[in-house]
Amino acid sequence: MFFFAEQPRLHRVLEPQDALKAAYQAAFGAEHLGPDPGYARRLLHEELAACTSSPDKPLTEPLSDDICRIDLAAWKGRSLPEEWLLSLFLRSCTPRSDGAQRFEDALKEWDVLLSAGRLPFSAAEWHQAKADYLAQGVRPVHHSAAYRISEEPAYRVINARLARMLPILCRLSGQQRAVVAIDGRCASGKTTLAADLAETLGAGVVHMDDFFLPAALRTPKRLQEPGGNVHYERFQTDVLPYLPHAEAFSYPRFDCSIMAISGRCEVTASSFRIVEGAYSCHPELKDYMTLRVFSDVVPEEQKRRILSRDGAAAWEQFRTRWIPMEERYFEAFSIREKSDIVL
Numbered sequence: 001m002f003f004f005a006e007q008p009r010l011h012r013v014l015e016p017q018d019a020l021k022a023a024y025q026a027a028f029g030a031e032h033l034g035p036d037p038g039y040a041r042r043l044l045h046e047e048l049a050a051c052t053s054s055p056d057k058p059l060t061e062p063l064s065d066d067i068c069r070i071d072l073a074a075w076k077g078r079s080l081p082e083e084w085l086l087s088l089f090l091r092s093c094t095p096r097s098d099g100a101q102r103f104e105d106a107l108k109e110w111d112v113l114l115s116a117g118r119l120p121f122s123a124a125e126w127h128q129a130k131a132d133y134l135a136q137g138v139r140p141v142h143h144s145a146a147y148r149i150s151e152e153p154a155y156r157v158i159n160a161r162l163a164r165m166l167p168i169l170c171r172l173s174g175q176q177r178a179v180v181a182i183d184g185r186c187a188s189g190k191t192t193l194a195a196d197l198a199e200t201l202g203a204g205v206v207h208m209d210d211f212f213l214p215a216a217l218r219t220p221k222r223l224q225e226p227g228g229n230v231h232y233e234r235f236q237t238d239v240l241p242y243l244p245h246a247e248a249f250s251y252p253r254f255d256c257s258i259m260a261i262s263g264r265c266e267v268t269a270s271s272f273r274i275v276e277g278a279y280s281c282h283p284e285l286k287d288y289m290t291l292r293v294f295s296d297v298v299p300e301e302q303k304r305r306i307l308s309r310d311g312a313a314a315w316e317q318f319r320t321r322w323i324p325m326e327e328r329y330f331e332a333f334s335i336r337e338k339s340d341i342v343l
Contacts, residue, residue, distance in 0.1 A: 001065040002026055002109045005118060010061060013150040014120055016129035019110050021141045026063040027103035030092045030157040037090060044072075044086055044156070051154045053077040059170075060163050061155070064106075068163050072154040080173050085156060087200045092158040103138055164189070165197050167341050171291055172201070172272070179243050179288060182276040183335055184295030184343075186322060187305040193295060193343070194276035201274075204267035206243075208277025210253045211235050214260070226332035229325055230279035239275075240288055246271045278326050281335050294339035 004022060008014055055077030061069040075085055096102070107130065113119050114126055133141065143153055172178050180197065182190050191207070198205050211231045213222070222228045231254070238251040248269040255262035267273070281292055297305070302323075306315045330336055 002106055003062045003064065004106075004109055005113055006062075008118065008120055011147070011151055013144070013147045015144040015146055016121055016126045017141060017144040018147045019119070019121075019126070020129065020133050021143055022063055023103060023106035023110060024138070024140060025069070025157050026067050026106050028096055028099040029067050029094075029159065030089060031095050031099070037086075040090060041086055044089070045082060047154050048072055048076055048082060051076060051152075059166060062160065063157075064102075064160070066160045067157060068160045069155040069157055070163070070166075072156070078170055078173060080169060084169055084200050088158045088162045089156045091162065091199070092156075100138070161192070162196055162200075164343055165193060165200065167343065168197060168291065168293060169200070171341065175290070177244075177246065177271045178290040179273040179275065180291045180293060181280040181289035182274065182293045182295055183278060183281040183339070184293075185297050185302060185330075186278060186318060186326060187302045187309070188295040188297035190276050190278075190295045193293075194274045197274055201272040202268075202270050203272035203274050204248070204270045206239055206251070206267060206273070206275045207265065208235075208275065208280050209256070210251070210265055211279075212254045212256050214254065223325075227279050227282045227284075227329035230282060232279070232282050232284040235285060240285065242267070243273050243275075243288055279329065281333075281338070282329075283333055291341065292339040294336045294342045296336070296342055 004019070004026075007019070007022060011018070051073045053076045054071075054073035057071055057074040057077060059071060059074040059078065061071065063069065070085065070088070072085075110119070110126070114121075114123055119126070142148075143151075147153065168180060172180070180203075182194055184190050194205050194207075197203060208230060211234055213229045213231045217231065218229070234252075242249040246269055248267060250264040250266045252261045253263050253265045254260070275289065281289070303315065303319075306318050310318075336342060
């Protein structure tokens with residue numbers, strides 16, 4: 001899925017060459033750059049220093065369902081750390097096996113928009129520019145001179161999955177220490193979001209799945225409690241005392257496959273901590289977090305992801321047992337409504 005229809009609205013100047021550049025970036029992302037970290041760091045530092053701070057400018061510009069641009073002026077205007085953006089960019093410089101097909105599809109998308117009269121250039125201009133470009137092979141292309149003068153483009157192309165964490169990063173900017181709790185529906189991407197945040201921030205992560213309620217405590221009375229199927233008592237003793245501090249620590253990990261404690265989970269030393277998983281905002285845990293995040297997903301997509309990830313038998317367990325328990329917990333304690341950020 002491409003978002004080229006927004007380009008004429010977002011930019012005062014848009015020429016065929018700029019459309020070709022957008023098509024290339026939407027298909028291949030930042031993979032063609034493949035810079036070494038040192039060069040990427042120097043270049044980013046120079047461009048951020050040169051650009052004007054624009055706190056009201058949109059931070060992202062989507063090109064496709066999985067590729068977007070991050071505007072450097074907007075990043076600078078929000079006082080976000082340079083190293084965070086460098087991390088997002090370098091992690092987006094990965095080869096794509098489907099790039100050629102996506103590029104072909106992207107060109108077709110521009111053809112459709114042109115036919116609908118939604119572009120500021122003529123069919124003759126587009127087809128000539130496209131033919132000239134393809135005659136020399138698919139390759140990176142610069143913005144047109146008119147676009148560069150009018151728009152003064154300065155951005156980094158990143159994977160849109162990484163852009164999901166931007167509202168969180170904006171809230172954390174300037175903080176020396178923070179604990180982020182990521183609650184939310186199963187299959188909504190909590191674990192992936194936590195891993196992306198951890199890599200960006202250098203944060204230690206605690207997984208609520210490691211605090212599954214042991215068999216000895218799974219009484220009918222306990223399971224009737226909203227959120228009662230998490231071992232919050234052990235979280236209180238094994239994790240809460242360590243979250244306010246930057247030192248590394250570890251906690252016993254509950255293994256659901258054997259329904260017993262098995263090994264320990266190491267939490268790296270960091271001034272940032274992430275607690276991810278359903279029930280991470282349980283009221284029994286009090287207000288240990290700096291930021292409450294709710295990771296959401298629509299039912300149809302939730303089902304599709306669980307079927308793809310775990311299969312039909314597991315989906316039936318989720319549908320009849322785990323999802324109703326989660327929903328009861330969310331509703332009883334207004335977890336989504338009390339969150340600082342909903343993604």
